[in-house]
Structures are given as C-alpha cells and as structure tokens.
Amino acid sequence: MQQPHLEVRSKQLIDVDGLRFKDLNGNGELDPYEDWRLTPAERAADLVARMDLDELVGMMLINTRFTGFIAPEGAETSHDGALDERTIEAGTSIFATRKVFGTTETIERLKLRHFILRDPVSATQLATWNNAMNEVAESTRLGIPTLAASNSRNENGEPIFGMNDAVGAFSTFPATLGIAAAILGDLAVGGDASLASEFAAVVRQEWLAAGIRKGYLYMADVVTDPRWQRIYGTFGEDPALIADIIGRLVAGLQGERLDGTSVATTIKHFPGGGARENGFDPHYAEGKWNCYPTPGSFEAYHLPPFRAATATSSFMPYYSAPSIAKSVVQAVDGVEIPYEEVGFAFNRYVLHDLLRGQLGFTGYVNSDSGITDNMCWGVEDLSIPERFAKTINAGTDLVADTNNVADLRAAVDHGWITRARLEEACSRLLIEMFALGLFDEHTYVDAAAADGLIAASPGWELAAATHRKSVVALKNSGGTLPLPAGTTVYVEVFHRSPERAELKTTQARAAASEHAGLRLVERPEDADAVVLFADPQSGNYFSSTPGLLELTLCEDKQLTSTGGETYAETTLLGADRFRGLARDARARGQKVVLSVNLAMPWILDDVEPLADALVAGFSTFFDAQFDVLTGASAPHGRLPITLPASEAVIAVDEQGRCASPNDVPGFAKQQYMPEGSTYAYRDADGNDYVLGHGLTW
Template identity: 40%
Template structure:
C-alpha cells in the first residue's frame, strides 16, 4: 500500500487507503471487493464532469519538457495550459482554440482528467519522480482517483525519432523494430520481450501502452508498415497474442502493462498507401471478397483471446464500393457498411468487435477523432460527434485535454449521462486491476536500476543482432574478420539525417573492428559498408495528389552513389526495410546484401561478424518486383498471397519472398 497523504483506514485489522478522506471505508476503497464492484461504486459517486474527465486521455508534460512552449528546468509539474489554433495535420485553423495540454493542477481538479499520454523521454529516475509527483497531486483530488500513464512503444531502436510513433526511444532497453522481431518468427521470444519491458515500464510509473499494431500491412507503401509484425497473418496473430500475454500476464495485475492493440478492424488497407490521418487517405475500400475476415480480423481475434485490455479503432471509414466483407446481420439498409470512421461505427464496434469477437474491454479512440479527423461525421457539431462515438461504443478519446464538448453533449440532450457510466466503469476497473488504487507510486531508485538494466539491455542487443536478415553473400566477404586490418569506406544514404547515422556507423567500425581504419576516400579503401535507409515519413511525405513509391530514390536514397561505390569496391549493402523496397537497381552490384529492421550500427557490425551466430532473420514480407506489380496488386491482400510475378528475384534468380533468409 502506498500513500503520501497519510490517509489510511483500519477495518477488521486490515488497512485501506482513505481515498476521499472521509474516514469511512467506501466500497471503491475496499481491496477485498472485485474490480467490477469497486468500479461501479466509484462511478455512482462521480459527477457528470468527473465522468467526462475520465473519458479523455491527453498528452501531458513535466514543467521542464521541451515539448512545452515555455519550459522551465526548475519546474516539475506543468503550471500552464497550452492551446493550439491550427489543426496540426492539415494546418487549417480550428473554429476556436483547442487545448493541447492542461496545467497539471487544472487537469486533475478542474477537468478531472486521470489518463495521460507520456511523450517525454528523461532518464528513468526523473520519469519516475515526475509520475510520482502527478500521483501525489491526484491523491489530493475529491475522490483520490489515481493517474494512468500511457505511452507509445519505447523499446525499439530509433536512430532518428518520429513524434507520435517512436519519440521516446533510447532510455529503455533497445530491441529491434517490430519487423525485426517478426523476422525471427519466435512467438516465445515476443512473449518474453513483453514480460521484460513491462517490468521496465511499471518501474518508471507507466501503466499502459498504445500498442502493439495488429494491422496486416497489405498495402506496402503505407508509411506505418514498419510498426507491424509483417505480412504473415498466422504469425502476426501469434505475435499479437504473445505480446499481450507478455505485457499483461494471464490477467491484469500490479505488475502488468495494459495493452491497447490497434487499429481495428485493420489499418493496412490503404489506397495507394495513403494514411487516414489525412482526408485523402480516409477510405478503407476492400476490393477482395472476404479479405476483412481472412486477413485483417484474425490478429484482433488473437488479441481478444489473450485478454487485451483495450482496442483502438483507426481513423479510416469503410466505403460501400468494397467487395463483400460483412455478414448479412451486420449490414445496413443502404449498403453493407455505415460509411463513418470506425470510432463512430456501431456495426463495427458493437456488432463486429464486441458481438462477433467477444471483446469485453474498453475502446480507446485514436488521437483527434473529434476535432481533427472526424471522417464521415464532419457535418456534426463536436458535442454531436462525442454523442455519436459514445453510442457507437467508444469509451475514451485520445490526445484530448478538454472534456467540455463531451459535457455539452449531455447538457444539450444529445446523450444521457447514464450513457457514460458503462465507459467510466470499464476504465475504472482497469485502474483497480492494475493495483493503482492500492499503490500508484514507484520507487525512483528501482526505476533507475530496472529501466535499461544490464540483463534486459543485453537481451535486446542480442535480439537486434539476430534480427539482421542475410539475403545474399559472395564468398570471402562475410562474416567480417574482426582480426583483420582493412581500410573501410562507410556510407549512409537515406531520408532523414543520414550524416548523423553515418558518423555513428563510422564510430562503430572503430569500436567493434579495432584494427580496421575508416577512410573517406573510395580509392584508398579495401571494402565498403553502405547502409541505405529509405523511409516514407507519415507527416512529410504523405501529401494529397502525391504518389507514394517504394523506389529508394523517392525515399531519399542516392541510388547512383551506391552503384558507383559497388562498381569499384566489394560492398556490403544493408537496407533498412521499413517498407518492402524495390532493390532492382542496388542489389545486383553488392557483394553481400542484408536487410535490417531497427538495429544500432554497433550491433549491425557485430552481426555481420558472426556474433551470436550472425544474421538469423528471414523476410517478414515479400519484396515486390516492380512499381507496376505494387500498383496492380489488391490493397487488401498481403504480398505472400499473390502470384510469383509479384516477387522480386535477385541477380541469381532467388525469390525474395516471405520467410526467405540465409545464414553465414
């Protein structure tokens, strides 16, 4: 039991936290009762405003955060509200300023918010110190309801961070990206990964992950391909089940991290790769009969089997130009789909997710579905949008700091207050199950030791090395001989900060290969190590009217420079496979070719030298033969289900298909 208010009640020789400070043991304070009983009692004591505040989860920052417009390094709790006048996605002005993040005191005591998204990435002890401070402030609120802290994934290598995806990488243990885990085809490893990182997260005071993605990326140009577990629906399903069990355990408890699996009912069905963060990517159109059930729902069924705590629908809206997908009982009178975003879509949430899949957790919207991406309900007012989403089955609204319009939905008569009760009960029950009503605090010294600790860091590094995937190797070049003393030419070319990554790769050569020397002159070198890092950046490259491409040129890679190096030097070419890139121009000239999926330069070199057996990965997706093959493929079926003409064959005639990979 943990308290900083010294508010403890003793009943029958047992101790309980007196959360509302009235000296009486209330049912929601009684740890002998079930989570459902405690949650129901809490909800019965809440005002409309407190219920609405519980149903929003927004980004929240320490007072010293660089994300704030006026950070103060000497301030722990944020003292100021922050407002935004323009939509961050479209740049268009809002009808009125929108609250981005609350001052901590106002969040807890005026807006009654208790769910927060953590974006900052300070040292673990500092993070724990801040989460404890927020919990102490929460303990002083009227009902003493604790705070729940959520985050995007924090445990994957991100040499260049991207806000909203991997902005918090680098402090916690570093593992390969999701595709790198998929390359190892080892669900037991993924379950162990989940267990290990859950200990880190809870040590720092974080309780909930926005992850993992259960999307099958059937459109290979999708910018979020790298966040998936690949194209094999059976393996993706096993991985999703494994990571949920790893992070949550058999059931939620004081050591669990609650998972929010996303993006229901599958976000990978993208028209020409365009994402529904944007109006031009809002439609989910299924050209293949039964694709939803065959390819996209199974990973979510696996999540439900594992007891996933919450599920996030995507921004997209289904359209009735699709082939047959829904069973007759879920189809509407005007077409099989209700053409509104999934957060507003009752047949999908209540009919498909809860009715057919049997999901009994809570539904967590994606960020900004009310004020930024309200696809299909643009003509509704914000109170009407809240009402429509709640009626459809959405329980909590992401990246929102202001419940005013949800309160207005009730006061204007669009929604009965009782409609909020089921949602708030689900949310409160999760808090109880996570043990936060008994002790929301963490030991800051333990956080400093546990997060990124030696044992878990070693396991993450080993997994990085094994995830490297060998596609081709001529004799005598690999494995690298770390006892030799060659002159090595190093080049990194790619979309974002290639110079920064190149410096780190050159430094790694000096550290890992002690007798080698790095030269910046091709003519002086004995071999080259080239790392191509193409990338489709969601908020920069996905533009209206712009054709997304898997040509490395279009994604920032200097193809001619690679070809020039390959002509004069034996070249080890590594390609960061954030998407299934077209290799026809850069593969043939390389002496050795590997795919990487999130690995540090140091671990890349160690893998190429054969440490831990060298590269052990296989392709978690098909590499396509050409741009035309991609354009002609159905957007709702994975590459591994297409005919052989879709697959790239290398200079030796080897097909780079799902599951292909070699050993040293």
Template identity: 40%
Template sequence: MTRISVHSKKLMLTSLVVSLLSSPLVVSNANAAAGTAQPEISHLVKNILTIDGKTFRDLNGNGNLDPYEDWRLSVDQRVNDLVSKMTLPEKTGMMLSMSHYMGNSRSCPAPAVGGTPNDILCENDQWQTINNFAVPGSEMYNLDPPVLAASAATKGITERNLRYFIIRDNPTAKDLTIWTNKIQEVAEGTRLGIPATMISNPRNHAGNLAFGFSEASGQFSLWPGELGMAATNDPDLMKQFGQIAAKEWEAAGIRKGYQYMADVATDPLWMRYNGTFGESPDLSSKMIYSVIRGFQGEQLGPHSVALTTKHFPGGGTRLNGHDPHYSWGKPNPYPTEGSLMKYHVPSFQAAIAAGTSSIMPYYAKFDNSLNAPQLPNGETFEEVGFAFNKYIITDMLRNQLGFKGYVNSDTGIITAMPWGVENLTRVQRYAKAVNAGVDIIAGDHNPADLAQAVTDGLITEERINQSVKRLLTETFTLGLFENPYRDPEKAQRIATNPISQQIADEAHRKSVVLLRNDNDILPLTDAKLANEKLYVEVVTKSGAATQTATLKAAIKQYDPTIVLTDNLNEATKALVYAIPSGVGDTPDKPLQIALDADTGIDVAKIKAIEDKVPTILTINMSNPWLIGEIAEKAAAVVSVFGIKAEPLLDVLRGRFNPNGKLPFTIPANQAAVNNNKSDVPGYDEDPSYVYRDKNNHAYGFGFGLTYPTASATLTGNISVSGGKAFNLNYGLNKITQSVSQGVYAQDLTLNYDPTQLEYIHTESLKSGLSVISQNVIAPGKVRLLIASLGANNAIKTDGDLLSLQFKAKTVAGQSNFASISLTNIVLSDGTGMETRLANAFQSISMVYTLGDLNGDGMVTIGDLAIVAAAYGKTSTSPGWDTFKIADIDNDGKVDLVDLATIAKLIN
C-alpha cells in the same frame, strides 16, 4: 516507492505474531476478496486508515473506509461503489485522455478545418505548421517539468476531472518517475482521490520516431523495431521483451501502452508499415498474442502494463498508401472479396484471446464504392470513421468477436479527424462515438461537450456509467488505487539494467535477414579481413555524415581489429548502410517506396561504391523498399529493421549466424506496386509481384539465408527457481562443414550474471573429451579450455559436448531474467586451422516466491531470520552485497518495513 506512516510501521511490527501463520501471498487485486494479504500502500496527500491491523487509503478524506477504498472487496464491488459517488462531470472527465508534455517541444495533431486545438498544452492560438502538423507556440514548452505538472496537469485533473495522460516526451526513467509521481499527487488530492493512468506509445524500439506511434526511444532497453521483432519469428522472445519492457514502464509509473499495431500491412506504400509485424495474419497474431501476455501477464494485475491494441479492424489496407490522419487518406478499401475477415481481423482475435485490456479503432472509414463484398447477403457498411461505426465496434468487435474490455478512440476523432461525421457538431460527434461503443476519447481535453450530450438526451447516463465502469475496472486491477507512486532511483536502475539490454541485443542479432551472400563474402572472419581495409558509409536523407561517423566510431570501439579507411581508392571492401525514409503524405504527390532522392538514397553513389570494391549492402527496411537497383551489384545484401551497430557487427563478423526471415514480400518493381491488391498480403499476390535477385531467389515473406558453417548451441533449462541447481548443454551444429579434420581443441568464454547465478562446474558429456581448465577471469566470466584426447576422439559430428552447471541465486529485487552466453568460441582441427564460431546464448527465466530469501520455495521463519540478521544495514554498510537480499522494498536499507513484509508473507 513505499510511503507508510510511522504509526503504520509500528502497527505492522506489533501485529507480527498474529500475522505469521495467517497471511497468504500477495495476489492480484483482480481476485481480491476478504482475507487477502495487505497490498503495498503509498500516499502523499490523504491519510491512511488502519483497520484490524490492515492499512487503507482514505481517498475521499471522510475518515471512514468506503467500499471503493477497501482492497479486500472484489473489483466489481469497488467499481460500483465509486461510480455511485461520482458526479456527471467526474464521469465525463474520466472518458477523455490528454496528450501531455514535460517541456520538450513536440508536435500536436493539427486541428481540422474550422476546428480548434484539442490538447491542453495546445490551447493557445499561436499555431504554426511543421511537416503537416501544427505545433503550439513555445511559451508553454519552455516551462520546467514541475511547473508543467502544476499547470497543465493540475488544470486537467482538478478543473476537468481528467485521469488519462499520454506521455509525448522522452526523459530519463528517473525524471519520468518524478513527473508521474507529481501527477499522481495532484490526483490524490481531489475529492475522490481517483488516481491517474499514464499512457505511452512504444518506447523500446530503434528506428524512426513519429508522432502517434513511437515517440520515444533510448531511455529504456533498446530493441529492434516491430518488423525486426517479427523477423525473429520468435514469439517466446516477443513475450520476454514484453515482460522486460513492462517492468521498466511500471517502475516509472507508465501503466498503459497505446500498442501494439495488430494491423496486417498489405499496402507497401503505407508509411506506418514499420509499426506493424508485417504482412502475415498468422505471424502478426503470434506476435500480438505474445507481446500482450508479456506486458499484461497471464492476467492483468498490479505489476501489469495494460495494452491498447490498434487499429481495429486493421489499418494496413490503404488507398494508394495514404494514411487516414489526413483527409485524402480516409478510406480503408477492401477490393478483394472476404479480405476483411481473412487477412485483417485474425490478429485482433489473437489480441482478444490474449486478454488485451482495450482496443483502438482507426480514423479510417468504409467507402463502399471501393469495396468488394465483405458481409453476408451483400450488406454494406455505414461510411463513417470506425470509432463512429456501431456495426464495427458493437456488432463485430463485441458481439461477434467477444471483446470484453473497453474501446479507446484514436487521438483527435472529435476535432481533428472526424471522418464521415464532419457535418455533425462536437456534441453530436461525442454522442455518435459513445453510442457506437467507444468508452474513452483520446486527444481531447474538455469534457463539457460530452456532458452536454448527456444533458441534451443524446447519450444516457447509464451508457456513461457503462464506460466509466470499464475504465475503472482496469484502474483498480492495476493496483493504482493502492499504490500509484514509484521510486525514481529504482526506476532508473531497472531502465538501465545491463541484463535487459543483453537480451535485447540477442533480439537484434536474431532480427537480421541475410538476403544474398555471393562467394560467401560473409562472415567477415579474421582470416578474411587480414590485410584488408574497410570503407564505411551511411546513406540517408539527413545527417548522413554524422551517422557515418557514429557507425565508424562504434566499429572502432567494439571491433578494433577491423582496419577502417576513409579513402575508397585504398579500400578492399565496403560496408554501405542505406537508411531510406518515407516521403511526406500529401494529396498532390504519390507515395513511393522507390529508392531515390525523395526517399533519401543516393543510388548513383551506392552503385559507384559497389563498382569500386566488393560491398556489403545493409538496408534498413522500414517499408518493403524497391531495392533492385542498389542491390544487384552488391556482394552481399542484409536487411535490418532498426538495429544497434554492435549486434549488426556480430552477424557480419560471424559471431552470430543470421536466422531472421523477411516479415513481408519485397515487390519486384514499380509496376508490381501499382498493380498490387491493397488488402492482400504479398505472398497471396500474383507470383510476378515478388522481387527475384540475380541468383533467382525470391525475396518473399519468410525468406532468409544463413552461413554454411559450424555453429554453437546452448540448450537446457529456460526457467529455474531461486536456490535451485540446473544444467545447460553446450554443443556443436554443422561441424563437418567447417572443420574437415575434426575438432581437437576448443577455447570458449562462459558469461553470466554473478549476482543472479552461481557457476558450479563444467563436465564433459563425450568420452575422450576432457575439460582442461576452468579459469575465472573476471566476475561472471569463466574461460573454458577443452580438448579431444587422441586421434580417435576427434569430434566430427554434431551434438552436445559439455554440461554447464549453475545454481540460481535468490533474485528478489533483481531482474526476473538471467542470460548465459558462450563467446570467443574457437575450434582447432589439429593442423593449425582455427574456426571462430558465433555466440551461443540462453535466456533464463528466474522464478521465485516473493520473500523466499533462502531459496527453499517457501517463506518461513528462516527467511525472517535473514532479515533480522541484516537489520539496520544500509547500502553504505560494509558487505552490503551480502545484506541487500534482505532489503525487500529496495530502498537501500533493511528496516521495519522489510521485517514486517517477510512476516506477513509467512504461510
């Protein structure tokens, strides 16, 4: 959302001639210096200053351009100036982050015994306990979002100087943007106009939602759970996910993520296992590095979403699986000598190398009685929560590992989970954490005790300044001091971009792990399903009937050729989808990963179905469940990690060959779980730890099968510039295993986004192979028929067959990614036998120069002419699709702002 005054618009147009040859491209504020191009400015409350033809926000309202308001200066100069102007209450307020709700009732962490609620919206005394969490009374939760923004946020911002808000709701992107804009408007109206930073836990993953690590899903592009992303073993895809999700978040005003978990999951009982990337330090490191680079970019800047990597030094080693959200789960045990540095720290080293903006220590604490030696010379640890442990934060994280960002505590360390410092007052706890190296305290709302710690001499104001400078460095670098507001309509368009979901669906397909496939029951080809009836059932703790109906409806809509039956007696095959759920973490009952009523699995029912008909058993592996009892009688076993129905069907039907690999080891039995080393990955346990199926396959880390059939490939350019032509090559893989007589004819459908790509032509790469027809059957869909002419030209070996030729259109204002796929690929061997192949897919990164409308790689007078020709056109004008490329700011009209923007980009 760009709001520039009429005066500013006139000035920008007046200065066109002067700026044509002198304005460089927009650069990150992190590298801002004198002469930098005008960044986008948005404002609602304070005035705009115009100096030397450039615009600035007068954030303190004094009519002068202060250094912190001057985007031409370096970030360090701006930070130092602003901190010098801040009062102690303003500084301490900035060092807290508060959970915030639009109005949907959600749980808040329970206060510790003798403590008080630690959230503004949990301030009333009407608490009730639900599932081990305390939630406030409903009166504040019935308010409309604007009222909440005006009450809770206004109080936090104006009275307590808070600037960090953790979003706990799941509204549409449009409503979320309206809400974040309201909060920014309140912040802009304060004395210094310091913007707010909106924070969220993950919002893009399928699977179970839970307080504190994945509280929202379904409003942005939907991807597999974190374990599913790890199962793809595809760091490039992980980076692409981060880039897409960051664009969605940034458009809605969310500029910081409490994610992702670099914890290496070495205890299979831990109920936060599914928020990790599994048990391997190497795989976790690759995925953490990639996702940070995806969300933040190569360097943090105005289009980044800053990440807080958690939970240092690794929460995956637990005492009997119990989590440190609870008093009975306080310790992080390290019973194996050297395990801390060998298994748990490397993924945080990768996060630091990737440039993670901040790091979050866990609630847990050391218990030296449970530890083997981890430090040189037999030294032991102070037995306090990691956020209070100076050795962990200052000595290890900063001095040894070289972390330069800021340290963000987990939610509620002062009041709810002050492990190891329970005997200290709130004021003393603040002092302990800050002096240990923490820069911002999450989940507390009243900075009075932190200020009191300074007044009492427990924390120096110099130390407070250090934290505030670290925090403000991020805020300035993100460009929030110039442009905190976002366009709700644009946010919604980005959130629902079908291209993003196409790429996410590919991740879903790649995440599927095929564990067993007796007698090649999979894939369920048309031939195998002829005269067959499929029985479908979801088995889970709650809502099984509803989820079964939903899955069946998805099958009917997506794949109507499958004949479903509700009568098991007439079924010829069955699809059982088992979704276990974790048991409640309580002090008096052991945690478990066995499948039974406690984890929501009716074992007897599944076994009865498997006895009746050949059964494809799909298990949602949010933990490494003990699957032996339900898996042995199944005809096929498939592991998923939070998945959409349609991509799962693509794999089961053979339209995509499974290539996912287990990101963890599945234990053999309960005895293996009881005897495991909680700080060691399954692959380094005793060989008896791993489960082996009846075919003697070990379901260890990295295991996964695929189909022994021909497959299609699509390779070539993965990064192209707007206006440039490029090729992709279509080929076949493992062809001799599927079509014994060779391939004589092929029928395939080419799919692409016509708004981003122009299809040019398809040419044969093989002698004797001809393209019979190239028919456009719909925008972005071309049906290709190819044939091998003559018996001697039949295709019997793998290799590239066709060159698919495209041109990348100018993509300003559109997605940075395009996807190209081949679907409905059917091979004929000349005897009437047809083989259907899995889809072939290629994701293209669209590289373009901002303002380069004609695709020549430069911003010139020619681009200005394009805007001039479209001047005055709006989204309601005839032929808008032709003109909208000139709508640089995507506001639905081509106006002075678009003209001036292009003019200033000309170099």
C-alpha cells in the same frame, strides 16, 4: 486478503476490522470503492454512482501531457520541476486543437485522469512525474488517481510523434519488423515465437519500475499495401505470425489477469489499418478509406491478430472508414459486414456488434487521437458535440488527445449521451485502474530506484541478441560474406536528411573501427570492401505526398501528382553517389556490401544488381550488422514482408486501381496478379525476396 502497503500524501488512512484503507473522499468512513477487499467491478460500480457529470466527462478523455523536465526555460512548473504548468494555445499540432492547461488545472478543474506520455525522459523522471500527478489527484474530491499511457519505448528508430516518442532510455530492440524477422529466423530452425514473450517480460519489468502502467502496445495491423508509411511499426504481413506475437505480447505484459504487476495493453488499430487505398494514411483526408476489393480478405488477413488479442484491456480503432464503392461484400464467421462509411471509432457495428458481440471483447475502447476535431472521417458534417455523441454511442469509452470537456458535456446536456452510458464507459475505465492497484499500493512508485532498475534490466542483453538475430541476408554472391578477418572497409550511411546521414555515418564507422575483424579506411579506393548503408525515408507521417508514396531509392525523381502536376521526390539524399560508389568499387574489383533499412518494402531493382552482398536491417544497430557481415554472428533473420519486384507491380491506373490488390499481403498477391506479372522481387542469383526469405552461411 493480505494487507497492502498504502501510502497517502494528502488524505488519511482509516482502520476498519484491524485493516487499513485510504479515505479517498475524506468522509471518515470506508466506502466500497475504497475497500481493496472488493473486486474491481464492485468498486467501479460504487465509484461511478458517486461521480458527478463533470467527473464522468473528464474521466472519458485522454490528452497528451508533457512533463516539466523538458519544458522550455522559464516555463511554469511545480513539484520541483516535475509538472508542466504551462498554458499552451490551441493549434500547436493536428491533435492539440484546444488550449492546453497546466497539469494541476487539468486534473483539478477539467477532471481528466488519463494522459498520453510522449516525453523522452529518464525512468526516474517518469516515475517522479507520475508520483506528482497522483499527489495532485489524491487531493481532489474523490481522490481518483491518474493513469498515463505511452507509445512503445523499447524499439530503435527515429523519433516520430505518436510512434517513436522516446528511444534509448529503456532497453532498445530493433524495430518491431526486426523483432518479427528474428522470430521468423527462430521458426526457420525449428523454434517458436518465445522471443515475443521474453520481450514482453522485459518491457513489463522496465515500465513497472518507471510507473508506466498503460501501453499503446502494439500494432496488430497486417501489412497489405506496401506504400503505407506505418509499416515499420508493425510485425509484417503474415496474419498467423502476427497473431502469435500479439497474443504473447498481451499475455506477457498483462499476465493471466490484470493486477498490480501488469502493464495494461491497448492493441491497435482495430479492425486493421493495413488495407490502405494505395498507401495513403487516414491521418489525412486522402487516406480516409479502408478498401476491401478482394473476397474474404477482411476475415482471412486482417482480423486474425485481433482475434488473438481479445484479452487485452483495451482496443484502439483506426481513423479510417470502410468504403462501399471500393470494397466487395465481406463477412466474419458467416455474418456479412454492414458497411457504414464512418471512421471505425464512430462505427457501432464494428465496435459493438463485431468486437464485443462476435469476438467477445469485454474491455474498453480507446479512440485514436483527434477524432472529434480533425480525423473525423464520415462525420465531418456533424458538430463537435454530435461527433462525441456518435463515437461514444457507437462504443468508444475513452476519446483520445483532447481535453474538450465542454463539447462532451454539451452532448450530455443535449440528451445525446445518457448518464447510464457515461457510467458504463467509466466503469470499464475504472475497472482497469482498480485492477492495476492504482487506488491502493501502486499509486506511487520508488522514483529514486527507477534508473538503477532499468540499467540492471536483462532487457539490454536480450535486445543486443535480437539486433543480431534480426539481420536478414538477402544476397551473397560468390561467398562474399562473411568478410575475412583483416578486411579493410570503407563505410558510409545514406539518408534523406544530411544531418542524420552524417551522424549515422559517424556511428557506423565507429562500430566498424571497434570490430576486431575489420580495418576502417577513409577512402573507398583503399578498401577491400565498400560497405554502404541505405536508410531511405518516404513521405510525411501527417500529410499526403502530392502523388503516390515513393518506394524507390531516389533523389529529385520527377513524378506526377494526382492533379497532373510535376514534382520532385527524394527518398535517399545522394542516391546517385550511392550507386556511383558501388559501381566504381565493382569496376576496381572491390567487393560491394549494401545494407538497406527496411522501414518499408523498398523497390530494389536498380540497387541489388550493384551489390555482391545485400542485407536488410530494421533500425538494427550497426555493431550487430557488422557482427553478421564478419561472421561473428550467423545470419538468422527472415523477411517479415515481401519486397515488390518493380514499380509496375504496384502501379495505379487512372481509376485508382492498383496492379496488385491493396487488401492482400505480399505473400498472397501473386494469385491476383495479371498473367505474366510477378509480384515479388527476384535477384540476380535467383533469390525471391518473399516473406520468410533469408540466407545463411
């Protein structure tokens, strides 16, 4: 084997057989875990045998870790401002229920080595931060390095904790639904899903430059309930398409096998979070259940993308628990699923028997955040040490967003978790770290070069092309589009937030004014065409709405809560003005072009009739949309989700049963609808807004 380049900052290098190795434990000898000639499994086996209980416990927790670069003014930092050394009191978020200690103390005393990176900082700052953490880790007893995982950073969207933590520092694509829309367009013209492979290649290249070696990438969940707020982070509702995309992403990010050029993936949320109960999400108690009321839905619709991803380094199970009362018997490969009504991270059948036994997965299981404190569905009555024992013995190897070493150690001290199980979990975790080269030549990266490498990435050009390809033309009455050269346009963006509406309107008008084929006017009555962008928002990521999540474009709509009380809901501030602008323009004989951002499958039954042309975007840049509206780019995208026809087709009765099944994707719901009811929306021109719909001209 070829001698790797090794860098140490506190330990020494030793020479053996004419080769150099890191003396990570400082004993002056070459121990097996320090020997880069051995396999990752051999090195991991040696290291876990040397680790004490506290080191094993610390290795099995992953916690959010902030950089020092955006710490509040006057906050304690170290390593020239890279490391955040603050102590943060408990209760700062639904995950941070424990006191958070400074970075150095967390590495040295708590012995954590896995961290979740959320800060929106530059690539050079990320690399500097990673280097500083590893410098601290190198100085500890065994010199075990750190590994930071990040949620996606290469898709456009509004920053949301745990979903879109950082946007814009890396090449920026449309939302994942937009990537799926572009790929469906490729398939429609005889192509394939190679865009997913190209996307993975640039993400890998950019993240390597910044020293990010682990990604919570991507959601393999199949959309089956239209009210689920996390739809925008998925690749839509087609299990076969998602399986193709996810398989390509795992291969593209990791390579044929994990090595020093890989970004290791964590695919989420096994065994599929899309089977919501009327849209409620398990970040809160109202959404704790996964429901499977339709025979065969688990295997036919939810499992295929995860089957395609078994080469991933790790899987993340969802918070939700399977409901017996709200499901029928489901089976996988002829084996019936024995429902245990506990969250999937506590569910031994799902993690051990199904994932490892039937699907053949050999990596590690990384829980979702906060399962031992808040989102502990089905085990709420257990003590926190008992919850640790339940999830780890079920098959979880890494417990997320906690630094609670005390309660995990208590579970060990009570005899509820054996040392053998700790060593098994830590071996799986360490195999990944050894394979990635974190103990050897890839502990540190060239931070100074990172920003330049990102700026020169081919990802920017690919992203721009993908934005254009993602636009879906839903309706084009009378050949309204493309807009002729020289068309005067009035442009406005509507949002739930007035500040974001103003900002996005400024951005959209700038994009229109810079487009050679358009002339921007200030008043709608002076325009040839009124172009309105709707960017609706519904609900809150971390708490349930009083009633069902709203999918219409509305302002102060009076609704009834689950408790029978009246409340008001707004998904689009100025919704009445939005409709009024469209009506007035039509009355004046102007063309009306509407664009709706499909973060969710919005109900458009009282919006579409107002439009001469209607397009869909997916956090798609405004300049790309104007390219399509003017014909500079041909419309290419296809719908990755089916849009419901009306509120009636997703109505929920007094028993909580939806008119269309929650566990079946939109393209297949029609076969389960009551006679005379049609699930998918049909517009005034006869277009059905189903999976794969998209016009061209």
